[in-house]
Amino acid sequence: MNKAILNKIFRTALIGANPKKCISESIRLENNHIKIENDSYDLNKINKIFIISFGKSSIPMSEAISKILKNKIYRGLVISNDIPKNKIKRFSYIKSSHPVPNKNSLQAGEKTIKLLNSTKPDDLVIFLISGGGSSLMAVPKKGISLKQKQELSNKLLRSGLDIKIINFIRKKISSIKGGQLLNHSNSLNICNIVISDVIDGKFSDIASGPTVKNKKNDLKLEKAIKGTTFFKSLSLSIQNIILKEATPYKRNHKVKNYMIGNNGIALSFAKAKADELGYKTILYSSKVQGEASLIGKKIAKRALNIAAREKKSVCLIFGGESTVKVKGNGVGGRNMELALSFAIGISGKKKIHGLFAGTDGIDGNTNSAGAYCDSKTVIKASAMGIDAKSFLKNNDSYNFFRELKSLKITGNTGCNVNDIGIILIDF
Incomplete structure (x- = not known):
């Protein structure tokens, strides 16, 4: 990763x-x-x-x-x-x-x-x-x-x-x-x-x-x-x-x-850095909103489409704020939920890596800002006896990523301009 x-x-x-x-x-x-x-x-x-x-x-x-x-x-x-x-x-x-x-x-x-x-x-x-x-x-x-x-x-x-x-x-x-x-x-x-x-x-x-x-x-x-x-x-x-x-x-x-x-300023700086690192950078949107698990699925499809047509490494960046309708009794936050859904969507595909995190350093009622994932995350979890879909259904994304040591821990950043998603599609 x-x-x-x-x-x-x-x-x-x-x-x-x-x-x-x-x-x-x-x-x-x-x-x-x-x-x-x-x-x-x-x-x-x-x-x-x-x-x-x-x-x-x-x-x-x-x-x-x-x-x-x-x-x-x-x-x-x-x-x-x-x-x-x-x-x-x-x-x-x-x-x-x-x-x-x-x-x-x-x-x-x-x-x-x-x-x-x-x-x-x-x-x-x-x-x-x-x-x-x-x-x-x-x-x-x-x-x-x-x-x-x-x-x-x-x-x-x-x-x-x-x-x-x-x-x-x-x-x-x-x-x-x-x-x-x-x-x-x-x-x-x-x-x-x-x-x-x-x-x-x-x-x-x-x-x-x-x-x-x-x-x-x-x-x-x-x-x-x-x-x-x-x-x-x-x-x-x-x-x-x-x-x-x-x-x-x-x-x-x-x-x-x-x-x-605001979030737009943060995204413009993120884009400039990705450009500097040699990526073809796509700024998806600063207004992403809706159910986190659905957004994760949608962004995964977008990443796979980009991977299928591009020949150069791409960085896809977006911002916004999703929501979670809690039905399970797990521990998590909107960014980790989105990350888990995204990980399921890209599982086993090309070299895709993602970071989904809150700019304030807090996701839900946890000590994590969000989570990292890639196309091997779900496969690795399965080998450990962890079923990604079950954790997603139980709104237990925090414990899923904790087991995989893939939480993004920043502490209180002092910054608060919504959430940011960064996806790398490497070739």
């Missing part, structure tokens, strides 16, 4: 979407003005600057902006799934929970509201937003307990529902998501600096958009939700909360949104 080359390409993708790099290339301080893209914030007209950073990339994002703005920052709050060794002065930190919220998530929500309540109309609040914030900072709607919120979160993760439906439900059962956090800010100047983990890149969907004004209820999504077995399994009281009209905005905030990092 060509792990070395797969690792080089994946590592380069992470460098491309590195949060510190994204911040340092997007924000600058010139002549007492904060410059972001084509906009300029005159600090002579700003009273105090507050930084609120939440999501899986919140630590590196806050560290990067603090080096740019330095003592211009009055106060900061960082909400993450970790605590850094070196803390920034005037910043407070909360270690919260992902992917299911806990008491710390509620504390994070309460502290954020308290900080926003302390702001004045002429202050500037800069939100540093990345994926994972939906769980890390939570304030459930009145009538929903923390236990109910946790149960709903777990059910959503295992539901296999379209991510748009999942995000819609998350917003409706929250008191701060979907722009509702804005109601707690006395400051009228809101700046959202975002690294996206959402396929279509909608600001309102990243971390469930707590500081992005939402339009009225999406009637198409409501109709789609009503027809799901998931919705029908909920209590009547929670169904009513989900279908209730959105909370109106109380203040006329000036909100500016800036996208500084």
